[in-house]
Amino acid sequence: MQCMSPRTCLSPLLSEPVRRVEAGPWAIELLPGCAYSARYVAAQAGIGFAFDSQRGVHAIGSDRILPFEAVPNGLAFVPAGCDVLSESPTGGEYLRVIRTDGVALPGDHAFNNRLDVRATALALKMRAALLQASVEDDWEAWALALSERATGSKTLSTPLLGSITGTRMRLLDEFIDAGLDGPMGVATMAQLLGLSEGYFMRAFKHATGKSPHSYLIDRRLAKARALMRDSTATLAQIAYACGFNSQAHMATTFRQRLGVSPVQLRADLR
Numbered sequence: 155m156q157c158m159s160p161r162t163c164l165s166p167l168l169s170e171p172v173r174r175v176e177a178g179p180w181a182i183e184l185l186p187g188c189a190y191s192a193r194y195v196a197a198q199a200g201i202g203f204a205f206d207s208q209r210g211v212h213a214i215g216s217d218r219i220l221p222f223e224a225v226p227n228g229l230a231f232v233p234a235g236c237d238v239l240s241e242s243p244t245g246g247e248y249l250r251v252i253r254t255d256g257v258a259l260p261g262d263h264a265f266n267n268r269l270d271v272r273a274t275a276l277a278l279k280m281r282a283a284l285l286q287a288s289v290e291d292d293w294e295a296w297a298l299a300l301s302e303r304a305t306g307s308k309t310l311s312t313p314l315l316g317s318i319t320g321t322r323m324r325l326l327d328e329f330i331d332a333g334l335d336g337p338m339g340v341a342t343m344a345q346l347l348g349l350s351e352g353y354f355m356r357a358f359k360h361a362t363g364k365s366p367h368s369y370l371i372d373r374r375l376a377k378a379r380a381l382m383r384d385s386t387a388t389l390a391q392i393a394y395a396c397g398f399n400s401q402a403h404m405a406t407t408f409r410q411r412l413g414v415s416p417v418q419l420r421a422d423l424r
Contacts (some may be wrong), residue, residue: 170379170423173284177293179255184284185248187376191241199259201304202230202266203249203277206376207323207362210242214264222266223320226372227363229273230266231304234258247376249277251297260305269363273303282413285422317354318361322347330373334397340366375411378404382420389416 170186187206208224215236224230224246232238253259276296283291318326329346330338343366344354358366374396381392393404401416408416 170383175284175293176254177297179253179257180294180297181252181254182280182284182293182297183250184281185250186245187247187380188245189243190245193239196232196234196236196238198252198254199234199261200232201251201259201301202232203273203300204228204230204246204266205248205277205281206246206372207327208242208244208246208248209320209324210240210245212238212240214238214240223323225267225269225323225362226369227269227274227277228267229270229277229304230264230268231261232264233262236264247281249280251280251300253297253301259301270303271363273300274363276300276303285412286414286418317347317349317357323361327373330370331377334374334377335395336397338370338397343370371407371411374398375407378408378416379419382416383423389420392416 172186173184175182204224205226207226208222210222211219212222213219214232215238217237219239222240226246276299280293280296280300283293283296326343326346329343340351340355344351347354349357355366358364358369362369364372378392378396378398381387381395382389387395389404390401393399393401396404398404398407405416408414408419412419
């Protein structure tokens with residue numbers, strides 16, 4: 155599979171494959187969560203969606219290289235002709251959608267970290283279909299609908315991080331990743347950031363578009379997918395290492411969130 159931009163995964167042996175679909179005038183890719191480096195001039199406008207929190211450095215339409223913090227569920231847009239440099243030591247799962255027939259998408263201003271409920275639903279549906287194809291997949295309709303969310307600025311809002319700053323989000327990610335094999339609740343996460351449970355839940359939802367509980371499940375799934383690349387670990391061992399009650403619990407969560415079972419996904423990785 156070829157990337158639509160020179161985004162080079164820096165840990166190819168520890169990464170899921172890039173998953174790509176071409177449908178009518180659209181090319182859709184699901185980029186795996188891994189360290190990456192990208193530098194290019196966008197030949198066509200591109201729409202992106204960050205499933206995970208990400209951080210690194212970038213320069214978008216500028217020669218100034220600045221640190222960036224991408225929130226989960228963040229919609230992004232890069233106009234045609236825009237110079238792009240982006241690097242991250244960890245990356246994160248990312249959906250990219252580009253129109254390839256030469257028809258220009260409206261918009262000349264790059265943005266990221268925009269929350270849109272409809273865009274999130276579309277991105278989740280497209281990720282599930284990329285992980286396991288179905289005869290009911292309607293790629294052209296999904297891509298067109300997502301492009302309308304990205305180019306229809308009246309429907310978009312930029313989240314205000316408020317108390318969930320980039321630094322706090324990084325601290326929370328590190329804390330969650332270190333303790334995924336055990337129980338972890340909202341009270342523990344709120345205490346880590348020095349916030350009350352109620353305030354933390356509202357601030358987190360406002361900043362990321364998802365609840366702390368939903369985000370924790372996503373982190374468990376991300377770690378499980380990473381461990382599944384290790385053929386020496388059984389699915390039961392992976393389930394317990396990621397904080398699931400059982401292999402069956404993990405399998406149910408995989409099907410609900412990703413639309414594919416762990417057995418099917420592991421077979422695909424092999």
